[in-house]
Amino acid sequence: ACSEGSAGADGKEEADDVIDIVWYPNESGSDMKSSRDEIGKIIEEKTDKKVEHHLTTDYAIAIETLVNNNADLAFMGAQGYVEANQKNDAIQPLAVPTGPSGTLDDAVYHSWLAVNVDDQENYKEDGEYAFDTIEDKKMSFVSNSSTSGFKVPSASIIDHFSSKEVYADLAEEDLMEGGELFSQVLFGNSHQGSAVNLLSGNADVAAFCDTCVENYVEVAEGEENKQGSVYKVKEDAAEPFNKVTGSEFTLISVTPVLNAPFVANKDVIGQEDFDKLQALFTSDEVANNEQIFVPEESGESGLFFKTDKERFSEVEDSWFDPIRELSN
Amino acid sequence: MEVANIRRKRDGRITIKAGSKAEALMVSTLMILAVLTMIGFLLFDYSGLELKKAISETGNNLKTMFLEPALTHFSWGEAIYQVGITVGLAFLATVLGAVISIFLALFAATNLSNEWVSKVIRIFVAVIRAVPTVLWVLIFAIAAGLGSEAAIIGMLFHSIAYLVKAYSEVFEEVDEGTLEALRATGSNWWHIVMHGVIPSTLTYLMSWTFLRFEINFSVAVAMGAAAGAGGIGFELFMASGFYFDLREVGMITYAILVVAIILEIISTRLKNRYFPSQ
Amino acid sequence: MNDIMIRKRKWQFTIFLIIMIAATYASSIITDFNALHGITTFPAALYWIFSNMLISQETLTRLPSILDKLLETIFMSIAATTTAAVISMFLGLMGSTTTRVNRAFSSLARFTASISRNLPVVAWALILLLSFGQNSLTGYLALFVGSIGFLTRVFIETIDEASQSSVEALRATGATYFQIVNKAVIPQCLPLLISWILFMIETNIRSATLVGILTGTGIGYTFDLYYKSMNYNVVALVTFSIVITVIIIELLSNYIRKVIL
Amino acid sequence: MSLLKVVGLDKSYHSNFRVLTDINFEVDTGEFVSIIGPSGAGKSTLLRCINRMVEVNEGKILFGDLDVGNLSKKALRKLRTNIGMIFQHYNLVPRLTVIENVLHGRFGYKTTLQGILGKFTEKEKEHAFFLLEKLGISDHAYKRCDQLSGGQQQRVGIARALIQEPKLVLCDEPIASLDPNSSKVIMDHLKAITSELNITCLVNLHQVDVAINYSDRIIGLNQGEIVFDGPSQMLTEGRINSIYGTETRQLITV
Amino acid sequence: MSLLKVVGLDKSYHSNFRVLTDINFEVDTGEFVSIIGPSGAGKSTLLRCINRMVEVNEGKILFGDLDVGNLSKKALRKLRTNIGMIFQHYNLVPRLTVIENVLHGRFGYKTTLQGILGKFTEKEKEHAFFLLEKLGISDHAYKRCDQLSGGQQQRVGIARALIQEPKLVLCDEPIASLDPNSSKVIMDHLKAITSELNITCLVNLHQVDVAINYSDRIIGLNQGEIVFDGPSQMLTEGRINSIYGTETRQLITV
Ligand SMILES: Nc1ncnc2c1ncn2[C@@H]1O[C@H](COP(=O)(O)OP(=O)(O)OP(=O)(O)O)[C@@H](O)[C@H]1O
Ligand SMILES: Nc1ncnc2c1ncn2[C@@H]1O[C@H](COP(=O)(O)OP(=O)(O)OP(=O)(O)O)[C@@H](O)[C@H]1O
Ligand SMILES: [Mg+2]
């Protein structure tokens, strides 16, 4: 890092030959350790620098560390990237995992709004699922720094309601503090937590994402990721779903969300290493690395799964514009 | 014999209370607190609460936690290492905090220092203490990067704020006569502090320091994780927030409890051995 | 022989110092702590504070909801403290050597206090959050448990210190246990007990931030929300309001302390 | 019949060290008896045995016709109301008023509930004032006890003992923390109790001269044994030496 | 030339109440002077003025040829090393050993750094032991001060004052908290200081008889004014009454 001497305030000397990677809590679990270590290893091989992993439980600290030139790389949600980039434009996306097609076209996952199967009729108007019905319900989000668990669903909710006079100046803050629109707002602090809030009856409506709960649920009715589909918790689901096995929920809204990118602080890492790493990430070698893209049928856990042609792809900053627009 | 000085209530019965301001204030403080507590319970937002279910569920959870503890996501060796990190964070924050606080407290104690210096330090310390620790940690994580520096400096701020208050109160209780006697021998300020104030307060200073160490240990559980310095708190966070593994939470809680109790025993031993009160 | 003693004391002190230095060194190694690096970051930290933690006109619009949560926190802290104080009073009487009924109860009281003090608040918050959900009662309970631990400990010490001699005198007049407690122990300890209760309320408001973050209640929750969305202007406002509240309460309790002690 | 009879009393706190050995004496109603002896001789322990503040190991203590060692909890409370106690450090509740402290002496006559509520009859209160008046401190009745001088506090202690309407008063070094002036006042009051109210006084003292001056009879204790028991005139210099051991007290020449 | 000269001294703590008024006296080297007077007369205040522990309002205090009121901070420390002080409650640092407490008397001769490190020369240590030996407490040299009896602690206080090698020793009620036995020992030591070492002693006392017995000269204070100053033989019963006011002290009849 710091190879161009432009690194900010701290003047950490040994930073030159250390690459600091920051991981979010979602990716900090011990089951992701082999993937993290593998990524570290290939970066070390490529750049001849030492890699240090930093695991944190705090989103704000993760982002600020990168923004304030105290880290080189991070893997963060699209929303996190947009915020980081806004604070410091030296922060640029390095690569994004693609969808099964191997291109950016399906480099998305899905943000769901779900309700319990038994209540699903209550959320229909004229036979269609409608946002109007969630007024005054108990809502569960993931956390207010989550892209798919808060930013995306709240943006669509606000978009819908602000056309009405009473809610004309509804803002994100109003959603997170509860009050006005919902009778109560809960935060599950993880996608699993938000889902369990719904299934255990603490909330009427919950937001969470598809990939985050795919280990625990299966389609019971309808198609994957379609409004109106019903999912069922697997009988052998691990905690925290073990108390709600067999419960079913219906999706009343499905919104695609851009995949999370690896991002780099160019000021810290330097253009040279940035290019090196970008080449490394997007190479076939990485795409075929089974520690990083774990074959789905292997049953192992890891950061990314390979079902078809998944790989890392280069990406322009403008690719994230749809998310950026949500924040305004 | 009719006795003078008897005070009677309006109904002619004899009062036995002094009716002092202190007494009235104590009673009214307690009354006000009681009333505020009741208002509090009325105002609380109980949404989503089913008390009966909640209590039985808490019971169940406690049972799972404490009666069926198990480690699933990491090993015992790892756990001990992580606890070690947490203890280390707490220890450094306490030791550094204690050293800095001693000096600040000397200047904050009204009997050893100038009134204004003392006031300034006190206000400064009160403000620092009111700012949440996690904010200090964030600020230093931003400035120093993720790692133990952020966690320790973040905790350091509160340790200093707490210890300066405690130490300076201890210093203020030093017998004025002892200070006077030393002054009368022609000793200067530093002599008095080093040979009069510190030796006669050492036990109390130690008690407060050890108490802070215990507090820092539990703060380090949360802050080590947030600052990316690791420690058992990170595992606890993952176990509770991501894996929802109550058994593991139970095991980690046991580990923390055991360490906390060992620390308490060690500190009592150390105190009795090196700084006996008799 | 005396010379040996003084040398032994010096020796012990040297050993103590060596242990402390060794422990400091070991801690630095295991936590990977670099003091120099830490110190050099102070200017950057200050710079960040003054460039980010600004209360702007716009953030003031958030004040009503902040004050609302602040009030909730204050009530939560007071309720947790007073109810904990009632329990701790019993535990304290049981635990103190002066007033204990028997040894077994005394150990039990001390043990209860020690457990509730040492159980990590993170673990408590989790258990409570799981079953009580996200509401004031959860935050209240989390504070309550911690308060019991601390208050019982200081109550035991206060009762131990204050009352030995007059308890003996009342025992000699033929007074019963409850008469003694009520007329000798409580009147003597009350000012100190109140002083500790006030201190605990202060502490609880301060720790309500952490507890709030963990249980999603009160001002801590608000803090966490804005902090997570990195809206530092509002964070500054929240912090400022906590600072003001705590200082007001501290001044108030200092006044009460001064009058009653 | 004597008021108090101590027979073959043995007492040890730890099994290996005996504090009192084979103590025998009788005290009659209205007597003023001083107990003297060096520090650690067991004077305080002896007083504490009499109202069973500590348990006796061997021997009997008879108060009137009651065997102190065999009383039920309730009877023991009853006994204690009959025996007042006055302490070296007064042992008052410092934050309460003088009058409240005096009234504490009535607890032995109350049920638990009455005691907790602090219900005292008007008669009791008047009696308390009467005693304060007699002891010359009724001016301070509504002051907090910690605002009084040592001598005044000790008089509150005496009033607390007297309001119990005791038959016997035990005093453990009542003047040890007082200046000469206050000491005289207190000793005069104690003397008056025995002569006017016919209450028996058993007083631990360090000041031999005071003991000789005030008491009818002196008991000398040394290492837990009675080494002298007789009228105060009979306490010669030689006997004093045998009580305090051979190192004669080098009193300051006043 | 006299060692100490007090001229027209006035002192008040609060503007509305004068504690000392127009005090004038001289003391020569080797004199043993007692100051007596009722509580609140200003005895302690007078001593504190002499080594400027409190500031004087009016008048002059001359120690040798130094004007105490006009000294710089450094010169004041120097002055204080020349004046030892002994207190009623000994004022030792309780957790330190006897020998450490004695050596505190040498701080006036040390630089800050030497003092902080607690560096004392062998000679100083030997001197300290010599003094303890003379005062008969060298056995306890390594004990902590809070384990000593009052009389022993007071002797440590005297040793601390003597190791300063003072020309003048100020004693504020040195025997008020001691039993008669220890009191005698302490007064004998103070007397020995003046006669053997030719050090001047100025002693506040409550016990008139002790003052008469030990001192060459007595100063009587009442309400901040000197009402008697003369050789101790001249202190008649009538003069004692004029010092203490008309309520004659009702000393206990010993
Ligand atoms: N509660 C106790 N537990 C153990 N030993 C005790 C206790 N109380 C007193 N002793 C011991 O019993 C012995 C006699 O003590 P006691 O207090 O009766 O002496 P005393 O004659 O009153 O002495 P003093 O004149 O110093 O008050 C002493 O050796 C003392 O250490
Ligand atoms: N630090 C102080 N501030 C204000 N007033 C004081 C102070 N010290 C003493 N006084 C007042 O000065 C007067 C004289 O006090 P001082 O202590 O000199 O009397 P004393 O003769 O030593 O009495 P005692 O025999 O009780 O020691 C008293 O009225 C006292 O209240
Ligand atoms: Mg005794």
Ligand SMILES: [Mg+2]
């Ligand atoms: Mg005085």
